[in-house]
Amino acid sequence: MRCPRAAARLVAAAAWLLPHVPALAASAAHGSAIFHANCVRCHGEEARGCGPAARLYQPRPANLTASTRSPEYKASIIRGGGESMGRSPSMPPWGDALSSDDIADVVTFLSTLEKQPAAEC
Amino acid sequence: MRFAIAAGLLIVTTAGPACAAEIEVTQHGNQFSAKELTVKVGDSVSFRNDDPHFHNIFSLSDAQSFDLGSYPKGESRKVTFAKEGEVDVECAIHPNMKMTIKVAK
Numbered sequence: 001m002r003c004p005r006a007a008a009r010l011v012a013a014a015a016w017l018l019p020h021v022p023a024l025a026a027s028a029a030h031g032s033a034i035f036h037a038n039c040v041r042c043h044g045e046e047a048r049g050c051g052p053a054a055r056l057y058q059p060r061p062a063n064l065t066a067s068t069r070s071p072e073y074k075a076s077i078i079r080g081g082g083e084s085m086g087r088s089p090s091m092p093p094w095g096d097a098l099s100s101d102d103i104a105d106v107v108t109f110l111s112t113l114e115k116q117p118a119a120e121c
Numbered sequence: 122m123r124f125a126i127a128a129g130l131l132i133v134t135t136a137g138p139a140c141a142a143e144i145e146v147t148q149h150g151n152q153f154s155a156k157e158l159t160v161k162v163g164d165s166v167s168f169r170n171d172d173p174h175f176h177n178i179f180s181l182s183d184a185q186s187f188d189l190g191s192y193p194k195g196e197s198r199k200v201t202f203a204k205e206g207e208v209d210v211e212c213a214i215h216p217n218m219k220m221t222i223k224v225a226k
Contacts, residue, residue: 037216052181053213056188081175081191092191092214096174 024108031109034102038094047110050119057090063118064110074107075100143199146220147171148178148212153220161225162205169197177213184208184224 035047044051047064054061067074077084078098082091094103141163147154149171160166168178170192178198179188184206189198191214202208202224212218 038214041213053179053188056179056181056186083191089190090188092177093175094214097214 027105027108028112029109030102031105031107034098034106035109038098039106042090044119044121046116046119047113048116048119050121054121057088059088060118060121061090063116065113065116066118067110071107071111074110075103078103078106141165141201143167145169145197148176148218151212151215151218153210153218155220157221157223159223159225160202162202164224165199165201166222167197167199170194175214176218178210179213180208180210182206182208188213 035043036045039047040051041053042051042057042061043049043064044054044061049061049063051061069077073085077087077091079093079095079100081089081093083089084093098106142160143165144158144160145167146158147169151172158166168176168189170176171194173194175191175193177189177191180186184204185200185202185208187200189200192198202222205224205226208222208224210220210222
């Protein structure tokens with residue numbers, strides 16, 4: 001091995017990550033279920049901002065696959081709604097309906113989505 | 122004759138609905154106080170939130186689509202129904218909350 005330090009770091013990272021993979025997968029799966037029960041109406045099945053209710057709103061719901069916001073920001077806007085973050089008041093506050101764990105799982109799920117262009121709707 | 126027709130039109134257009142009613146539907150325990158409601162064209166329905174958390178009442182029905190936004194306990198928001206048809210009303214935050222408003226002529 002040309003670079004034993006890098007290899008050691010890689011092994012350490014893998015050793016840390018591997019036990020967490022099932023937990024992350026479970027979190028994303030739960031987040032996906034919550035997303036599909038609550039969020040697709042506006043954000044759409046593909047989270048590209050084009051659900052059946054999107055036509056009611058201006059600005060249109062966000063394309064969540066292309067968001068560059070931090071996980072903390074996403075959790076905050078889900079919890080407190082768009083208005084609490086100076087964004088669209090059309091995004092409702094979910095803090096009473098979803099637990100912190102639920103919201104964290106939705107954020108984990110969103111982090112698994114591949115970036116897509118906003119949908120035309 | 123022209124004057125009479127114009128005067129008649131003016132009366133019709135300014136008189137508005139003769140007896141438009143306002144009906145209140147409350148939201149309590151994550152349920153609407155009515156599952157079904159029949160109103161007349163021109164009537165309004167006021168949706169009052171009696172729950173200690175936000176609701177967001179909306180409809181995607183062809184007869185009338187609307188979104189009243191998110192609002193807390195104690196607040197009401199109103200919709201006036203402009204044409205006949207069946208309007209399915211839901212809460213965006215609580216997907217199990219559903220009711221139907223039949224708008225008759």
